[in-house]
Amino acid sequence: MELNPVINLRGLTIHVKEECQERRMLQLKKFPRLKIAVSDCLKGVECRYNGGHAQDDFVKNQLSEYADFVPFCPEAAVIGTPRETIRLVDVKGQVRVLGSKSNTDYTDGLQAYAEERVALIQQRDVDGAVVKSRSPSCGLERIKVYRESGEWFGSSDPMRQGLFTAHLQKTLPYLAVEEEGRLQDAWLRESFVMQVFSAARWREFMGSDPSVADFQAFHRDHKYLLLSKDEALYRQMGPIAAQATTANLHESLLRYSELFHQAIAEKGRRGQMINVLQHIYGYFKKQATAEEKAFFHESLEEFRQGVIPLIAVIKILQNLIHHYGSEYLQTQVFFHPYPAELALRSDTSAYR
Numbered sequence: 001m002e003l004n005p006v007i008n009l010r011g012l013t014i015h016v017k018e019e020c021q022e023r024r025m026l027q028l029k030k031f032p033r034l035k036i037a038v039s040d041c042l043k044g045v046e047c048r049y050n051g052g053h054a055q056d057d058f059v060k061n062q063l064s065e066y067a068d069f070v071p072f073c074p075e076a077a078v079i080g081t082p083r084e085t086i087r088l089v090d091v092k093g094q095v096r097v098l099g100s101k102s103n104t105d106y107t108d109g110l111q112a113y114a115e116e117r118v119a120l121i122q123q124r125d126v127d128g129a130v131v132k133s134r135s136p137s138c139g140l141e142r143i144k145v146y147r148e149s150g151e152w153f154g155s156s157d158p159m160r161q162g163l164f165t166a167h168l169q170k171t172l173p174y175l176a177v178e179e180e181g182r183l184q185d186a187w188l189r190e191s192f193v194m195q196v197f198s199a200a201r202w203r204e205f206m207g208s209d210p211s212v213a214d215f216q217a218f219h220r221d222h223k224y225l226l227l228s229k230d231e232a233l234y235r236q237m238g239p240i241a242a243q244a245t246t247a248n249l250h251e252s253l254l255r256y257s258e259l260f261h262q263a264i265a266e267k268g269r270r271g272q273m274i275n276v277l278q279h280i281y282g283y284f285k286k287q288a289t290a291e292e293k294a295f296f297h298e299s300l301e302e303f304r305q306g307v308i309p310l311i312a313v314i315k316i317l318q319n320l321i322h323h324y325g326s327e328y329l330q331t332q333v334f335f336h337p338y339p340a341e342l343a344l345r346s347d348t349s350a351y352r
C-alpha cells in the first residue's frame with residue numbers, strides 16, 4: 001500500500017495501525033515449529049526389549065508434521081537391544097530398577113542417562129514430551145513397584161512414574177508431558193496440543209527480543225485463550241504486562257513466563273469455555289439481530305450439553321466478527337491456537 005503524499009498526520013496514524021493489525025493477523029495464521037521430546041519406540045524405532053517398536057499413529061503421522069523431535073531411549077542406551085525386561089523394585093525402602101531375570105541393578109546407569117538427556121532436552125528448550133505408557137523408564141503414571149521377593153505390592157502399591165519421566169518432570173515441572181495412550185482421549189489430546197503450541201509461541205516470542213509494546217500486544221492477543229484456561233492467573237498476569245517498562249522488562253517477562261506456563265498447563269474446561277464464548281458474544285449483543293442472538297444462545301446451550309462441538313460455536317462468533325468487525329477480536333489467538341486441520345475442537349468430548 002502506497003502512502004498518499006498529501007496524507008495528514010491523522011491519516012498516517014490510521015495507515016500505520018492498519019499495517020500493524022495486518023501483520024499481527026498474518027502472524028496468527030503462522031504456527032511455530034514445535035520441539036517435542038519423544039520416546040524413540042513411539043517413532044517406530046526398534047528399540048524395545050524384544051527388538052520391536054511401539055509406533056504410534058499420532059506421533060508418527062500427525063505430530064511429526066508440525067514438530068522436530070528430540071528422541072530418547074534410556075534402556076537401549078544403557079542395557080542394549082534386545083535385552084531382558086526390567087522393573088521397579090522396593091529394595092529396603094528405596095525404589096531401584098532391576099533386571100527381571102538377572103536381578104542386575106541398572107538404576108545408576110539409567111539415572112545417569114536421564115540426567116544427561118534431560119539436560120539436553122532442557123537446553124533445546126522443548127515445548128512438550130510424549131512418553132511411552134507402561135514402561136518402568138518412560139511411563140507417566142501407574143508403574144508398578146514390586147517387592148524384592150518378586151511379588152507385587154497389590155492395592156497398597158502407590159504406583160509411580162518411570163525413572164526417566166520422573167526426572168524429566170522434576171527438572172521441567174511446567175513441561176507438557178503425555179503418554180501416547182492418554183493422547184487417544186480427545187480431551188487430553190486437545191489440552192496437550194493447545195499447551196505445546198502455546199509454549200512454542202512463547203519460546204519464539206522470547207527469541208524475538210521483544211519490546212514492552214510487543215509484550216503488551218502478546219498479552220492482549222492471548223486474553224481469551226488465557227481466560228479459557230485460568231481466570232485467576234490471567235488477572236495476575238495483566239498488571240505484570242501493563243506495568244512493564246524498558247527498565248523492568250527482563251524481570252517482568254520472567255514473572256509472566258512462569259504464570260503463562262502454569263495457565264496453559266490447565267486442561268480445557270467446558271464451563272470456563274462457555275464464559276469465554278459469552279464474553280466474546282458480548283461485543284455484538286447490541287448489534288446482533290434477534291435471529292443471530294437466538295442462534296448463538298441455542299448453539300451455546302447445545303455445546304453445554306455436549307451435542308455440538310466447540311468449533312460450531314466458534315464459527316458463529318467468527319461470522320459475527322466478520323459481519324460487524326472487531327479489531328480487538330481479530331487478533332485473538334483463541335480463534336487460531338493450533339493448525340485447524342488437527343480438528344481437535346470438532347470433537348464433542350474435547351471439553352469436560
Ligand code: SF4
Nearest residue numbers: 039041073132135138
Ligand atoms: S519405552 Fe522408553 S525405554 Fe522402552 S523402548 Fe520405548 S523409549 Fe526405550
